Amino acid sequence: xxxxxxxxxxxxxxxxxxxxxSFLGPVVAYLAPKKxxxxxxxxxxxxxxxxxxxxxxxxxxxxxxxINGEPTIVIKYEGELRAFSAVCTHxxxxxxxxxxxxxxxxxxxxxxxxxxxxxxxxxxxxPLPRYRVYVTGDNLLGLEEGKA
Amino acid sequence: MKGLIxxxxxxxxxxxxxxxxxxxxxxxxxVPANLNFWYTMGSLLIACFVIQIxxxxxxxxxxVPETSKAFESVKFITSAxxxxxxxxxxxxxxxxxxxxxxxxxxxxxxxxxxxxxPREIQWMTGVILFGLVLTEALSGYLLPWSQLSYWATTVATxxxxxxxxxxxxxxxxxxxxxxxxxxxxGRFFAMHVSLIxxxxxxxxxxxxxxxxxxxxxxxxxxDKSKVAKVPFxxxxxxxxxxxxxxxxxxxxxxxxxxxxxxxxPDALEPANPLQTPAHIKPEWYFLANYQALKLVPNEFLGxxxxxxxxxxxxxxxFLDRSPERRPLKRPVFTTxxxxxxxxxxxxxxxxxxx
Ligand code: HEM
Ligand code: FES
Numbered sequence: 483x484x485x486x487x488x489x490x491x492x493x494x495x496x497x498x499x500x501x502x503x504s505f506l507g508p509v510v511a512y513l514a515p516k517k518x519x520x521x522x523x524x525x526x527x528x529x530x531x532x533x534x535x536x537x538x539x540x541x542x543x544x545x546x547x548x549i550n551g552e553p554t555i556v557i558k559y560e561g562e563l564r565a566f567s568a569v570c571t572h573x574x575x576x577x578x579x580x581x582x583x584x585x586x587x588x589x590x591x592x593x594x595x596x597x598x599x600x601x602x603x604x605x606x607x608x609p610l611p612r613y614r615v616y617v618t619g620d621n622l623l624g625l626e627e628g629k630a
Numbered sequence: 631m632k633g634l635i636x637x638x639x640x641x642x643x644x645x646x647x648x649x650x651x652x653x654x655x656x657x658x659x660x661v662p663a664n665l666n667f668w669y670t671m672g673s674l675l676i677a678c679f680v681i682q683i684x685x686x687x688x689x690x691x692x693x694v695p696e697t698s699k700a701f702e703s704v705k706f707i708t709s710a711x712x713x714x715x716x717x718x719x720x721x722x723x724x725x726x727x728x729x730x731x732x733x734x735x736x737x738x739x740x741x742x743x744x745x746x747x748p749r750e751i752q753w754m755t756g757v758i759l760f761g762l763v764l765t766e767a768l769s770g771y772l773l774p775w776s777q778l779s780y781w782a783t784t785v786a787t788x789x790x791x792x793x794x795x796x797x798x799x800x801x802x803x804x805x806x807x808x809x810x811x812x813x814x815x816g817r818f819f820a821m822h823v824s825l826i827x828x829x830x831x832x833x834x835x836x837x838x839x840x841x842x843x844x845x846x847x848x849x850x851x852x853d854k855s856k857v858a859k860v861p862f863x864x865x866x867x868x869x870x871x872x873x874x875x876x877x878x879x880x881x882x883x884x885x886x887x888x889x890x891x892x893x894x895p896d897a898l899e900p901a902n903p904l905q906t907p908a909h910i911k912p913e914w915y916f917l918a919n920y921q922a923l924k925l926v927p928n929e930f931l932g933x934x935x936x937x938x939x940x941x942x943x944x945x946x947x948f949l950d951r952s953p954e955r956r957p958l959k960r961p962v963f964t965t966x967x968x969x970x971x972x973x974x975x976x977x978x979x980x981x982x983x984x
Contacts, residue, residue: 515802516813528904545904551809553904568904572929574788575781575906589908590785591924605924 525554525565525623535617538563543579548613548625555579555586556615556623559597565615565625566599571608586610656863662848663858665866668738669846670873671731677874678728679830685721686823693773695819697812700775701900719885722892725767727881729915732760740967743955744847750947752844755837757944762830767913769822772815778894780901781910783818784810792929809903850955911982918974921981 484492525533525546533546538558545568548554555568557579566586568576575590585602586595593604600609614626643649692711694703707714736756739745745753772783787804791797806813848854860866884891896907912920919936926932942949950963957964 513803513806513817515806515808517807528902547904553809572788573785574791575785575910576904578906589906590781590910605929607929 523549523625524618525556525625532622535621535623542581544623545576546623549627554613554625557581557597559584563615563617563623564597564599565613565623566595566610567613568610570606571601571610572604572606577610656867657861659862660859661846661862661866662852662854663860663865664849664852665846665869666849667869667873668734668742669866670870671735671738672841673870674731674873674877675728675735676834677877678724678731679834681720681724682728683827685717685724686827688717689721690823695773695815697775697815697901700773700815704774716885719889719892720881721770723881723884723889725770726892726913726915727877727884728763729767731877732763733915736760737967737971741957741964742847742850743957743960745947746950746953746955747947748844749840749847751840752837753947754944755833755840757940759830759833759837761940762826762833764915766822766826766830767915769818769826771913772810772818773822774897775815775901776897777899777901777905777907778896778910780810780903781896781906782912783814785910786912786916787814789923789929789933792933794930797930847955850957914978914982917979917981918977921977921984924981924984 525544525548527533527546530547533544537544538556543555543557545553545555548565548567553568553576554565555577556563556565558564566577570577570588570590570593572588572591572593575588577586577588577593577595579585580587584597586599588594588604588606591605593606594602595606595610596602598609599612601607614628616624616626618624689707692703692707692714694700704718708718709715711717739753739756768783768786772779787801787810790804791801793800802808804814804817805811806817845854848857896910899907911917922936923929923932926935952960954960
């Protein structure tokens with residue numbers, strides 16, 4: 483048996499709850515993560531201008547923003563271009579290419595990857611994601627999702 | 631004239647009851663006469679909070695929470711604004727001492743068994759405050775948008791990603807974007823200057839309210855009903871002031887002579903999302919956690935382990951229910967705390983040199 487008072491208390495509770503919930507939706511949407519501008523398929527430098535491919539004739543590697551703004555490292559290894567995500571699969575520091583050892587090295591917890599991006603030492607649990615990379619007609623570095 | 635002032639005061643006091651409140655909370659509030667040095671840590675923590683609020687508001691006047699301007703604005707504060715360097719150094723250095731004093735406060739209540747019945751709520755709000763201050767320090771760390779800010783935040787937020795299934799999603803929610811960006815800065819800024827400080831204030835109020843409700847503990851081994859009592863003012867207040875001035879002396883010494891302690895070289899470079907500096911290390915109070923994460927082969931296990939320690943600490947009053955408070959009369963507990971402390975220090979030192 484609900485008393486009149488019990489019924490009113492429950493009614494107030496239900497309305498307070500519904501009011502709270504109706505505010506919650508917009509707040510969650512407001513806080514929802516934003517997608518990074520995607521779709522760029524050439525390597526960009528920090529200022530957003532394209533990286534010239536011939537820099538790899540002088541330097542053994544170059545880091546820039548690649549597909550979906552992912553920090554991406556392109557190396558010239560045994561005359562061949564290779565591109566990997568530069569984001570260490572451990573905790574997200576950026577790897578460096580060590581040409582003398584033919585390894586990627588992560589400065590944060592000394593993770594190491596071989597020239598195929600495979601994790602060979604330290605804490606990283608997975609290989610570096612690899613991209614297909616080619617030199618475009620206007621001497622830029624084109625990137626494509628998927629294995630080289 | 632004197633009569634007039636007295637008259638106004640009587641009028642105000644009659645309506646606001648100020649003198650009654652002062653008597654009840656200061657001059658007629660009796661505390662055990664044998665309270666020791668460790669009982670002054672609480673007032674130091676309030677001092678730290680006040681310093682952070684005041685210097686934080688002053689920094690806020692010139693600080694710009696935008697990725698292309700944040701570093702410049704902080705540089706402007708330190709190099710162009712009169713005494714800006716002092717305000718910034720005080721804020722950064724007090725953040726460190728805040729955590730240090732919190733450690734001391736927690737350790738002293740652990741050793742003295744002050745978390746036991748009837749002070750469980752004080753202990754639990756204390757553990758929450760500890761977490762809040764650490765989160766506050768972590769969120770503030772990103773604001774100057776230096777290399778150190780950027781990469782320390784990248785690594786710290788990435789750690790959440792090792793939680794199975796929902797980890798990756800959580801990281802993106804915390805950052806607001808897949809990588810640390812303007813959206814991360816916006817979130818952390820809002821947390822740092824408003825959400826967390828207000829929450830801290832609320833928990834300090836609860837913490838102190840329950841201290842008054844249960845009364846302050848007498849040191850272990852003494853019977854509170856038998857020890858002599860002294861009024862809080864002036865006795866305890868002068869003890870608190872002694873500790874406060876020792877604290878301020880240490881703070882000033884650090885601010886003037888060892889500022890590099892709060893600002894390592896990577897803090898002087900603007901953030902570069904394409905270049906991770908070598909040897910990126912977290913603040914000293916996260917070094918043990920950082921080293922533990924490196925040592926445990928499965929990262930999620932590492933995080934889980936730290937979470938378990940936190941949960942055990944939180945529920946400690948319900949796990950250790952014996953009324954005995956003297957450290958030497960509960961050797962197992964005292965040994966455990968000491969070993970835990972040594973392990974923590976060892977991990978931190980190891981993390982620093984590895
Ligand atoms: C309650 C404890 C607080 C702690 C532990 C704390 C900690 C920190 C830390 C570690 C930094 C980075 C310092 C640096 O490298 O310069 C920082 C920056 C900052 N904090 Fe706080 N903070 C606290 C409260 C506040 C409050 C209440 C405000 C404002 C209402 C505030 C405003 C700022 C601003 C504007 C910055 C950026 C300027 C700068 O980096 O120097 N803080 N905070
Ligand atoms: S982030 Fe690369 S090894 Fe930890």
